[in-house]
Amino acid sequence: MEKYDVLVVGAGPGGSAAARKCRDGGLKTLLIDKQKLPRRKACSGIIANKSQNYVLENFGPIPESAYGKPYHSRGMAFYFPSVGTIFTDCNCFQPYVWRNKFDHFLAKASGADLEDETLFVGLKEKGEEIEVTLERKKNKVQLMVKYLIGADGANSHVIRSFAPEVYDGMTWASAIQKYYEGRIDADNRYLYWFLVRGMGPFPWLNLKDDQIIIGCAYPVGQKSNKFEALIDFLKKNFGLSIKSEIATEGCMANTMTPLNRFFPGRGRVLMVGDAMGLMHQGGEGISCALASGGHAGAAVTEAIRQGTDAFSLYKKSVRPEMVTSLDQFNPLRMKATVASDTKGQPGLFHAHSLGDELKALRDALVFVKSEFQIKGMIGSILKNSARRFFLGGYHIPAVDK
Numbered sequence: 001m002e003k004y005d006v007l008v009v010g011a012g013p014g015g016s017a018a019a020r021k022c023r024d025g026g027l028k029t030l031l032i033d034k035q036k037l038p039r040r041k042a043c044s045g046i047i048a049n050k051s052q053n054y055v056l057e058n059f060g061p062i063p064e065s066a067y068g069k070p071y072h073s074r075g076m077a078f079y080f081p082s083v084g085t086i087f088t089d090c091n092c093f094q095p096y097v098w099r100n101k102f103d104h105f106l107a108k109a110s111g112a113d114l115e116d117e118t119l120f121v122g123l124k125e126k127g128e129e130i131e132v133t134l135e136r137k138k139n140k141v142q143l144m145v146k147y148l149i150g151a152d153g154a155n156s157h158v159i160r161s162f163a164p165e166v167y168d169g170m171t172w173a174s175a176i177q178k179y180y181e182g183r184i185d186a187d188n189r190y191l192y193w194f195l196v197r198g199m200g201p202f203p204w205l206n207l208k209d210d211q212i213i214i215g216c217a218y219p220v221g222q223k224s225n226k227f228e229a230l231i232d233f234l235k236k237n238f239g240l241s242i243k244s245e246i247a248t249e250g251c252m253a254n255t256m257t258p259l260n261r262f263f264p265g266r267g268r269v270l271m272v273g274d275a276m277g278l279m280h281q282g283g284e285g286i287s288c289a290l291a292s293g294g295h296a297g298a299a300v301t302e303a304i305r306q307g308t309d310a311f312s313l314y315k316k317s318v319r320p321e322m323v324t325s326l327d328q329f330n331p332l333r334m335k336a337t338v339a340s341d342t343k344g345q346p347g348l349f350h351a352h353s354l355g356d357e358l359k360a361l362r363d364a365l366v367f368v369k370s371e372f373q374i375k376g377m378i379g380s381i382l383k384n385s386a387r388r389f390f391l392g393g394y395h396i397p398a399v400d401k
Helices: 013-024 049-058 099-109 157-162 226-238 286-306 310-327 354-371 377-391
Strands: 002-009 029-032 067-080 084-097 113-115 118-126 129-136 139-150 173-183 190-194 204-208 211-219 241-253 269-271
Touching (some): 002 013, 013 099, 013 139, 049 286, 067 204, 118 157, 157 269, 211 241, 310 377
Parallel strands (some): 002 029, 029 113, 067 190, 139 269
Antiparallel strands (some): 067 084, 129 139, 173 241, 190 204
């Protein structure tokens, strides 16, 4: 039976960061992904300041082949029905990448043994080791590891295999993103968010390498015509004309962050990135995936070296990432905790009249009330925000006693 110090499940940014820290610590590490690499990923591909710094320090420069054009995003464009599009610039450089090339670069640069088309099947905890079952190209194999790091996405198979109760009562969102050849009246330097009813809580648009990238996310169980409604809206309001469809991507998203239901793991299994519930507002997850993956890898390395408990170390080191994610759903803290520099950025409505600002705020309230129909979310956000404001910090059940 094969033996490794660490198995990392999922070769995205979080998994690669964890694998890199383990390899830097001299641990025998296996990094697996269920898909054939390089693989596509539903994502705008905007790399925030925090992520750029982490990658440069731990993996080296992002290869030129991974970049898309335009080379950087200037910020966000918010569309309000009563006011139109309002642009907000970030005071920083945020490059565009193609996630298949970016993620593959990280996975290879991790230094771990890398296997694609390898499915995690299940685990059995056996004292100070874990017996893991994998499926390699349809063949079942077992291996023994000291620690397992789960970085396999928001709908984690690792969690479902050993802690399925984590997902009890969870509200899920489905995301779809399509790539088109055609034309549209939009600025390719901005990621657009349309605060319009009927298209889900996050309908978005950006352009990269002359491809029109359109996506939306909506709670599972709602009517599934959200994407069609978004396409119709863009044709009517932004002159969208589609010549051909290039590709389609999709994924599931959990609601663990706004509900403060993080799951950093248990025992010898550590979870990172959106698999543990880390996500920033607007769907930015690369920065917190890299950070949490690094913390997990460092905790495992120290635990094996010193004979201590990795999970205890990890809970302490990853807690600030949970705080930052909660801040991203806190109206009083959001701007101060984004993953890119916003110092010197003027207010969203600085160039607009008070009347336009009031109209836009009304649109936003109507949009939130209509589209954020997720059980317990608004109450949880308000409770967390109030505790942060009045008591100076959050109570995070996953790590606080």
